[in-house]
Amino acid sequence: MNKNREVALIEYDTNLNGISKIYEKINFEYAPLNLYANQNRKDFNLQKEMNRWFKGRGIPSWRKDLERLLKSLNVKFSDELLDKAYGLSLSDQYWLNPIGKELKWKDINFFTNNFEYKAFLDASILSKSRDKISLMTPNNTTDGMIQKAWIIEDKKRILIKGTFYNANQEPLNEKLTSIICDYLGFDYCNYEVDTLENKLVSKCEDFIDENTEYVTAYDILQTEKKNNDVSTYEHYINILEKNGIKNARENVENMLLIDFLVMNIDRHLGNFGIIRNVETLKWEKIAPIFDTGEAMNCDKELFFIDFNDGKGRFFGNDNKLFSEYLKYIKNINRFDISSKDEIINKWSKILKDYKIYTGMQDERIDKLTIGLKHRFDILEKYMNTNQ
Ligand SMILES: Nc1ncnc2c1ncn2[C@@H]1O[C@H](COP(=O)(O)OP(=O)(O)OP(=O)(O)O)[C@@H](O)[C@H]1O
Ligand SMILES: [Mg+2]
Structure with a gap:
């Protein structure tokens, strides 16, 4: 089912925890995007792909x-x-x-x-x-x-x-991203920092409601074959524009700017996408920027922290230098970073406020604060030389 609509009549095997038979497709346009778009392809095994999707x-x-x-x-x-x-x-x-x-x-x-x-x-x-x-x-x-x-x-x-790496930084990084997005006027999923029995956590509201669904970039990229002379990045934007997403390029660029600034290492194809209306199937908008916790060198021990450059995930390329990201942004001077000092001060305060929960040493706090300033400095320099 997709909300109130039947999508397919299937058999679900509770021993194998999977779909063992597809009897009938019904209103199949309401099926998950990837399954609907590829159902008639000769090399596409619908049952296998439906299982892959379901297990995912x-x-x-x-x-x-x-x-x-x-x-x-x-x-x-x-x-x-x-x-x-x-x-x-x-x-x-x-x-x-x-x-x-x-x-x-x-x-x-x-x-x-x-x-x-x-x-x-x-x-x-x-x-x-x-x-x-x-x-x-x-x-x-x-x-x-x-x-x-x-x-x-x-x-x-x-x-x-919760948190993942030893530094316990992820919830703070999510909050930092929310602050930057707010100052720069980006569409974002707001994260707040909180504690649960002394354990640091982040909290965010559901950005999906009872009439919508989140569709990942992965699924979106599966819907159309890419020509060899087009990059995955342009292919993605083309698909969004074709499906009526407004300001697709600007919004994707906004995400790149965020990932550049906080050095997000985890923008895999499941961590961005669009919101689709499940009643009308209209592609409503780009999903707000979310899941930016793996950033700010949170995976690095103090000695290895480096805010000069690093490698992030970029449209399926898991080894893209952050310094390359800015080249994809058409008009870098459209961003107003005049609040950078306020952002850096807020970041420094967050790091200090939650020190008793993260157990972070002052030396790390200093490195992370100077690190964010350094990211903004690199960006500012780039903006000045690309006027
Ligand atoms: N605010 C939200 N509203 C709706 N769905 C959400 C929201 N946040 C996350 N999700 C869904 O939950 C999934 C997992 O959340 P999220 O990506 O934040 O977790 P994660 O553990 O950090 O993931 P990763 O493995 O990418 O590091 C997302 O891919 C998305 O499908
Ligand atoms: Mg994720």
């Missing part, structure tokens, strides 16, 4: 501390969770409606219906063992390596994310 909705095997979480949930593999809670998610509207049950989306979706999350939150973020954890949650279908959990606060669906 689950908790990945590389999730931090996965074994402990699965033990708490009383399952062996995260794939066993895929069909629990009907496969519902808070990032799209796809789900499984068992024949004979004839459930209604309005009665079971997690956008408008409450769900239990406390025990899952404890098990996921705090790595606490819990006896009874409800599996009727959207937490069976979260992607990504960082420990995370959806919770409800003031009726809002909020994603809580």
Whole structure:
């Protein structure tokens, strides 16, 4: 199902945790974009790809501390969770409606219906063992390596994310990106820093609602064959423009500028994309900038911190120098970075305020503060020489 529409009649094998047969396609234009776009290609095995897509909705095997979480949930593999809670998610509207049950989306979706999350939150973020954890949650279908959990606060669906590297910097980096985006007027998913029993976390609101879905750049790039003389970057922008996304180029450039400034090393093809309306199938807009936690040298020990340059992920190229990013921006002088000193001061304050939770040494705090200033200086110099 995609919200209220039937998409396909399938058989789901609960032993194999996968789709074992596709009986019929129904309203297939409402299927996940990649499956719909490629269904008739000769070399495209729909059942295989549908399984790949479905498994991609689950908790990945590389999730931090996965074994402990699965033990708490009383399952062996995260794939066993895929069909629990009907496969519902808070990032799209796809789900499984068992024949004979004839459930209604309005009665079971997690956008408008409450769900239990406390025990899952404890098990996921705090790595606490819990006896009874409800599996009727959207937490069976979260992607990504960082420990995370959806919770409800003031009726809002909020994603809580923990830390990964030793420096415990990720939530602070997310906040820094939010601050920069705010000053520069970019569309972004706002992250706040918080603590859970002394553990540092970030919090952000769901940028998907009951009428929309998040479609990844990966899926978007699969929808059309790229000519050899076009770069993946231009191909991506072409597809967005063709599908009516306004200011596609500017928004993609904004993301590049952010990744350049904070040296984000994790902009893989699942970490950006668009928002599509699930009722009209209209491509509404570029998804707000999100998941910028792996940045600011957070993976480096003090001695190796280097803000001169580094390698990021760029449209499938995992070894792109940040110094190359700016060349993709058509009019670099459209950005107003006159607030850079305020941003740097805020960054310095955040690092100091959360020092007791990150356990960060003053030397690292200094390096990270000077580091951000250095990034802005490089950008400013580039702007001045490219007037
Ligand atoms: N605010 C949000 N609203 C809706 N969906 C979200 C939101 N934040 C994250 N997601 C979904 O959850 C997935 C995982 O979240 P996120 O990318 O932040 O986690 P991560 O563990 O840092 O991932 P990665 O493996 O890329 O490091 C995203 O790819 C996206 O599909
Ligand atoms: Mg991610």
